[in-house]
Amino acid sequence: MPEKTDWEAKASNLLKAELKRKGVTYAQLVDKLSAIGVDEKEVNIRNKLARGKFTAAFLIECLSAIGANEVRL
Numbered sequence: 001m002p003e004k005t006d007w008e009a010k011a012s013n014l015l016k017a018e019l020k021r022k023g024v025t026y027a028q029l030v031d032k033l034s035a036i037g038v039d040e041k042e043v044n045i046r047n048k049l050a051r052g053k054f055t056a057a058f059l060i061e062c063l064s065a066i067g068a069n070e071v072r073l
Contacts, residue, residue: 008052015059016049018068032065 004012019029026042026049033040038061048054063071 004052011054011059012049012052014071014073015062018063018066018071022066022068024066029062029065033061036061036065038065 019025024032026045029045030040030042048058063069
């Protein structure tokens with residue numbers, strides 16, 4: 001399995017940190033994404049974040065779903 005690039009790791013860590021900051025579990029994220037019309041399974045989210053391989057659209061969907069309107073890079 002190829003290793004994560006620094007940018008993939010940063011994106012993954014950013015999303016994980018925002019989830020932690022908001023107190024949102026992966027299961028809760030699934031529900032919040034569903035509420036905005038995004039169909040994801042918990043295992044898929046877990047894998048995406050572990051690999052660090054996801055689209056910018058997915059990142060924005062997740063941040064929007066959990067109410068993270070501002071992020072610090």
